[in-house]
Amino acid sequence: MQLAIRHDTVYRYEAPVHYSIQQLRLSPLTTPAQIVTQWLVDAPGKLDAGRDAYGNALMTLVLTRPHKEIRLRVRGEVETVPLPDGRLPEGEGPIPMQHFTSPTRLTEADAALADFAQSLRSLDDAAGLLDTAARVTERIRYEAGVTDVTHSAADAFALGRGVCQDHAHVMLALCRARGVPARYVSGYIDPGDVPEMASHAWVDVWIDNGWVTVDVTHACFASEKYCRIAVGRDYEAAAPVRGRRVGGMGETMDVSVEVNVQASQQ
Structure with a gap:
């Protein structure tokens, strides 16, 4: 089964955030149960990629300039198999x-x-x-x-x-x-x-x-x-996103996720 996935997350802050660090677990891995055919994570800064202790794909985002918003955009396609x-x-x-x-x-x-x-x-x-x-x-x-x-x-x-x-x-x-x-x-x-x-x-x-x-x-x-x-x-x-910040006061988060089944490519 071919799944097309869209995942958007927006954090908004009442006051400027002076420093933030976010750990993103937003990327699937190709395994015997699924094949990642396309995947993109877009963020307002450089993403350092690695693995966590459980073997999950982990990206780290560090922002050192003042900001009142963080937008994370995920787009991808994954082919899965019956289990x-x-x-x-x-x-x-x-x-x-x-x-x-x-x-x-x-x-x-x-x-x-x-x-x-x-x-x-x-x-x-x-x-x-x-x-x-x-x-x-x-x-x-x-x-x-x-x-x-x-x-x-x-x-x-x-x-x-x-x-x-x-x-x-x-x-x-x-x-x-x-x-x-x-x-x-x-x-x-x-x-x-x-x-x-x-x-x-x-x-x-x-x-x-x-x-x-x-x-x-x-x-x-x-x-x-x-x-x-x-x-x-x-x-x-x-967790898909976990992090810490300095400043910002109150925070709101908006999340939108869509998953659609695509026609299998032969």
């Missing part, structure tokens, strides 16, 4: 597997989550993962605007509402409470009739000596409709 039973055709990666069994601030299981984890039928096979995803979305109804990036899995579970990021964090908390390695995935999805869901989050779970990738929000495997951008232990490690 039977959600199994990724790749190995462990650069991080020891034990790292993905350790909770973080956003994925710590409180008493309620720990009890829920123990009630699950199974987390060590593909069918069990889909069943768990369905139970998570039953407990946490999808609703935009009720949580933000600071809310933890425990927060969303108690609230009973949230978005894809919350579903992913709860799934990670449940897996780790049961000693099953799992990691957060950020990326894009062909959203069908729900364009606001084009920017997405899901999880990879390590079972039977391989990663199985699951979209918790839709209780399905994350297959060819998905473009993977970054992985980490939680959102903070895989």
